[in-house]
Amino acid sequence: MAMANxxxxxxxxxxxxxxxxxxxxxxxxxxxxxxxxxFGKFGAVRQIRVGNTAETRGTAFVVYEDIFDAKTACEHLSGYNVSNRYLVVLYYQATKAWKRMDTEKARTKLEDIKERYGIGGDIDKEKEKLGLFTPRRI
Structure with a gap:
């Protein structure tokens, strides 16, 4: 495989x-x-990080020394069966990871602001707090 690379x-x-x-x-x-x-069968591996938290279990990052080795590994190992589980091998895309982190950061910031100013998600409750609540007629 190294020769083909x-x-x-x-x-x-x-x-x-x-x-x-x-x-x-x-x-x-x-x-x-x-x-x-x-993963070492496809070339020199610089680093492997296996997920160990509840959110990252079952995932890993593999960093190759050479981009062509990574390409070969991705092509050959996608769908590879390990302990009756088929691997999903993708190229890491930093932009997607950062977008996700930014979204989570924005969500926590919004929750902090809501808590600080006593704003909830229910419009009827907010109107009632402000004295603007009008009861529904049946």
């Missing part, structure tokens, strides 16, 4: 291709050593 070095890559792969649907009990064993 060297031949394709002059090929133009799509913009989403990079050295960092984002892996989903991993078994929860997979070890870093097992990850190196699986």
């Amino acid at each position: 060297r031949q394709n070095r002059g090929a133009k890559l799509p913009p989403e291709v990079n050295r960092i792969l984002y892996i989903k649907n991993l078994p929860y009990k997979i070890t870093t050593e097992e990850m190196y064993e699986i």
